Amino acid sequence: MNRHSTIPSIAASPRDCALAFRAALFLSALALLPLVSRAQQDRPTEYQVKAAYLFNFSRFVSWPSGPSSAVSRPFSICVLGRDPFGPILDATVAGERIGGRNVVVRRISQPAQAVDCRVLFISSSEDSRLKDILAALDKFTVLTVSDIPGFNEHGGMIEFVLQGDRVRFAVNLDSASEARLTFSSNLLKVAVAVRGNQPRGE
Amino acid sequence: MHLLQPASLASRLTRMNVLVSATALFLACAAFVAFDVITFRQSIVRNLSVQAQVLGSTSVASLVFNDRDSAQKTLAALHAAPDVVSACLYSADGRPFVEYHRDVPRGLPPVARLQPGEQEAYWFGHGDVMLLDPIVFQSEPIGYIYIESSLDALWARVRLYLFISAGVLLGALVAALAVSLSFRKVTLQPIHALAEVARAISQDRNYAVRAPAGGVPLELGDLVGAFNGMLVQIEQRDRELRDARDELEHRVELRTAELAAANKELESFSYSVSHDLRAPLRSIDGFSLALLQDYGDSLGADARDYFGRIRAATRRMGLLIDDLLNLARVTRCEIRHERVNLTDIARAVEADLRKADSSRAVECHIQEGVEAEGDVHLLRVVLDNLLSNAWKYTSRHPSACIEFGQMNSNGDRIYYVKDDGAGFDPAYAGKLFGAFQRLHGASEFPGTGVGLATVHRILLRHGGRIWAESEVEKGATFYFTV
Numbered sequence: 001m002n003r004h005s006t007i008p009s010i011a012a013s014p015r016d017c018a019l020a021f022r023a024a025l026f027l028s029a030l031a032l033l034p035l036v037s038r039a040q041q042d043r044p045t046e047y048q049v050k051a052a053y054l055f056n057f058s059r060f061v062s063w064p065s066g067p068s069s070a071v072s073r074p075f076s077i078c079v080l081g082r083d084p085f086g087p088i089l090d091a092t093v094a095g096e097r098i099g100g101r102n103v104v105v106r107r108i109s110q111p112a113q114a115v116d117c118r119v120l121f122i123s124s125s126e127d128s129r130l131k132d133i134l135a136a137l138d139k140f141t142v143l144t145v146s147d148i149p150g151f152n153e154h155g156g157m158i159e160f161v162l163q164g165d166r167v168r169f170a171v172n173l174d175s176a177s178e179a180r181l182t183f184s185s186n187l188l189k190v191a192v193a194v195r196g197n198q199p200r201g202e
Numbered sequence: 203m204h205l206l207q208p209a210s211l212a213s214r215l216t217r218m219n220v221l222v223s224a225t226a227l228f229l230a231c232a233a234f235v236a237f238d239v240i241t242f243r244q245s246i247v248r249n250l251s252v253q254a255q256v257l258g259s260t261s262v263a264s265l266v267f268n269d270r271d272s273a274q275k276t277l278a279a280l281h282a283a284p285d286v287v288s289a290c291l292y293s294a295d296g297r298p299f300v301e302y303h304r305d306v307p308r309g310l311p312p313v314a315r316l317q318p319g320e321q322e323a324y325w326f327g328h329g330d331v332m333l334l335d336p337i338v339f340q341s342e343p344i345g346y347i348y349i350e351s352s353l354d355a356l357w358a359r360v361r362l363y364l365f366i367s368a369g370v371l372l373g374a375l376v377a378a379l380a381v382s383l384s385f386r387k388v389t390l391q392p393i394h395a396l397a398e399v400a401r402a403i404s405q406d407r408n409y410a411v412r413a414p415a416g417g418v419p420l421e422l423g424d425l426v427g428a429f430n431g432m433l434v435q436i437e438q439r440d441r442e443l444r445d446a447r448d449e450l451e452h453r454v455e456l457r458t459a460e461l462a463a464a465n466k467e468l469e470s471f472s473y474s475v476s477h478d479l480r481a482p483l484r485s486i487d488g489f490s491l492a493l494l495q496d497y498g499d500s501l502g503a504d505a506r507d508y509f510g511r512i513r514a515a516t517r518r519m520g521l522l523i524d525d526l527l528n529l530a531r532v533t534r535c536e537i538r539h540e541r542v543n544l545t546d547i548a549r550a551v552e553a554d555l556r557k558a559d560s561s562r563a564v565e566c567h568i569q570e571g572v573e574a575e576g577d578v579h580l581l582r583v584v585l586d587n588l589l590s591n592a593w594k595y596t597s598r599h600p601s602a603c604i605e606f607g608q609m610n611s612n613g614d615r616i617y618y619v620k621d622d623g624a625g626f627d628p629a630y631a632g633k634l635f636g637a638f639q640r641l642h643g644a645s646e647f648p649g650t651g652v653g654l655a656t657v658h659r660i661l662l663r664h665g666g667r668i669w670a671e672s673e674v675e676k677g678a679t680f681y682f683t684v
Contacts, residue, residue, distance in 0.1 A: 049268075056266045059340055168269075186263035190272045 049167040050160055051085050051092040054145060057158060058098055058119050060187035063141055064180045075101040076116055078108050080133065081123030111136035122146040122156070130154055141179050145169075152195055157181070161192055168192040212390045216382040223378040224371065231367035238363060242356055243331075247324050250333045250351050253283065254322075258337035258347040261291055265337065265345045270300050277302035285351045287330065291337075292346035299345060313346045329353050392418040396426055409437040472530050476523045483523070487516040518650075525652035528583070529637065532659050537577045544572040544617065547582050548606045551589045563600065564593065569607035572617065574684045580660045581684070587653040588619040588680050594647055595678065596623035614683055622677035631670055657682075 054077060075098045079085065093103040106117065111133045114120050120142045126133055127148050134155045137144060144157045151159035152172040157179070159170045174196030176183055188194050257276060264273035273291050280286045280302055288310070289302040296313040316323045316334050324333040330352045337345040392414070399413040412433060413426045490512050498506060548568045556564075574581060589604065596602030605620040626634070626641045633639045635658035640651040661668050664684050672678035 053267060059266070060263060169267075184263070186260065187267075189260075190263045190267045190269040 043165070045088075046162070046165075046167060047085050048088055048092075050147065051089040053160070053167065053169065054089065054119060054121055055093050055096065055103070057143060057145065057187070060184035061143055061176075062182045062184075063118060063143075066141065073101065073116070074104040075099070075118055076104055076106050077119045077121070078106045078114055078117035079121045079123060080108050080111065080114065080126055082125035083107055084123060114140055114142055117142050119143045119145060122148065122151075124148050130156075138178075141181060143179075143181055144175070152193075163192065170195070172196055211393065212386050215386060215390070216379065219382040219385075220375055220378050223374055227371050227374050231371065235360065235363045235367060239356065239360060242359055243326075246331060246351065246353070246356060247333065250324070250331065250349055251322060251335065253280075253286070254333055254335040254347045254349050257289070257291075257349075258335060258345075261347070262337065262339045262344065265291065265293060265299060266339065273300040274302075280304075280349075283351075285355055286349055287352050288348075288350040290348040292348065294344050296346070308350065310348060313348075316346065326353075329357075389419060389422075392422045392426060396422075396429060400429070403433070409433050409440060469530060469534065472526060476527045476530070479523055480520070483516050483519055487513055487520075490516070522650045522652070525650045525656070529652055529656050529659065532580065532583070532656055532663070535580075537580065537663055539575055540578060542574050542576055542578045542581050544574050544581065544585065544606075544608075545570055547578075547585050548572075548589065551582075551586050552604075555589065555593045559593075562593070562597070562602070564596065565601070565603040567603070567605045567607075569605075572606070572608045574615075574617070576664050576684050580664070584657050584660050584682070585619075587657045588682075591653065591680075592619055592621035592623065592678075594623075594649070595625075595642075596621050597647070598624060616681050616683055618679055618681045620677065620679040625672040625674050625676050625678045626670075627674055628672055631672070634670055635668065 058075070058077070077089070077093060079089070083089075090105050093105055096103045106113075108114060108117070114137060117140070120137070122130065122133060122144060124147060126146075130146075130148060130151070131154060134144070144151075145160070146156050146158075147160035148156075149159075152170050152175075155172070155175045157172050157175045159172075161168045161170055169191055170193040171183060171188060171191040172195040173183065173188075177196070257280075260276050261273050263269070264276065277289050277291065277300055280289050281304070286302075287304045288308045290310050291299040291301075292313050293299045298310060301307070301310065311332065311334065313334065316336060320336075322333065322335050324331060326332075330350055332348070332350045334346060334348045336343045337347055396413045399411055402411060403409060412430050415423060415426045415430065418426055490509050494501075494506065494509050501509075545568055552566050552568065556562075585606075589606070592604045593602075596604070599622070603622050606618070608615055608617045610616070624642070624647070630641050633641070635654050637655035638651040639655070640649060642649075658668055661682050661684065666683040668680065668682040670678055670680045
């Protein structure tokens, strides 16, 4: 908990909603302030930010209910292709829960393996076969994210964009609604670009 | 009209009415304003809280995805809320993320102001209210929202309320005054009329007027009725008194006339009796003397003795007639008031007495400088009688002592004539001063029994009185005042 979206390094804290724990955590956060300011000075790396965003997207998106939304099954964030995150992503989601489900990171090599994935990050290593991958994912209710330029034009849902050294993202609502995913309006507000229309009566 | 009279009932009633309404209204207005300030403050805080929650939930993605631009845009929407002077979004670690200031940048409170676990903190400053809320997203705190709002609206509202209250108060006072004035006509007019009637009565003593009783409230009607009833009684009693007085006067006049007539009759009777009795008496005496002188030698000793007795009796009768004439004169004559030296008179009387009977050994003590206010001739008659009596009633004693003087008792000047002669039985003291009343026989002490009656009448006419103390053979003392 107490996820600092700006500082993913301290986001790896034990999850609990207990009040005392939260207070202790707040104090520890204060104790870590020098560290924070140093972290601020040497800003978090691009992939630290992207890992945090990848996790946070799932909090602003709702999936249609289906067999894969059962509480007993873990909430999977998958990485297709060469993993640019390394251990960062695992550290980011460690101990987190979404909708009462544990969050796990899976690395896959084929689109077909994404059947149980909720969020799929398509590595830039898959640029060449992107069209095929997206076509293969057509039947899955999976949130597709990538930093491949032109990802949205090809039918991807969220595309990381760099503005200077800041990580932003663009959204393709048409692709999302085809996959029966609903994006929170809050998410759309912070997106640099929104393609398509949010379906009415979301 | 009566407002300027401080003591009038009307102005007091009016003032009371106005004061009561003013007090009630003032309290009501104060309570209303206080209630409104409190509720309005609460509603300001509630509105601010809603605003903060809306802003917080709108800023969730901005905080999560670290997007200051969209957060700034969100806060900039506060420009539509004129009361909000400052706002700030804090990130979860408590550092300001974006700030909004309407005019000049203001100080921001630390998020520690919000106690751990607290849902909301708000506090009032000078002219503003501040509110700090945590922003929770999916039960995780992701930041804080702070809003500072000025209380100008509150004060404007309070001012408006005070203004309206003052207006209402003023209007109510005017209304109360008007109601009181019109009410006064109904209630106080009868009282004024009553007071007017009472004043007229006390000034003119005219008890025939009546207070008007028409169109008067119940209690006042009773009062007016009782007042009029009293007037009826007074009038009746007045009439009765006047009648009684008239009758008394009439009766007194009647009696006075009767008395005057009787008195006159009596006086002329006694005068004529005294006067007319003298003529036959003179004849008896004269012819007795002529008989004695012309035929005395031819009469026997017995006859001469009888004639002597006849003459003595006629002389005594003459004296009696003189005394009666004196008494009648005393009753009729005018009294002249002047300062009289009683000592001189007493000495003169003493000298006369000694000359008349030089054989007596009588000691006389006459106090110096005794004076009185009264008629000199009548007072001489008084002393003459009293001293002659003393002289006469000591004649059986070989030596005698007679005193005349004055003494003071309770501020009254009391004169006295004291002797050590025969005295009298005190049981008969009441009879002393009646005419022809004698306690001693004429053979014992000669006299007509008119002297003390004369003295009594003279002193009565002077406004004084006389009384006596005595015991048989132990002398007598006569006291009198003038």
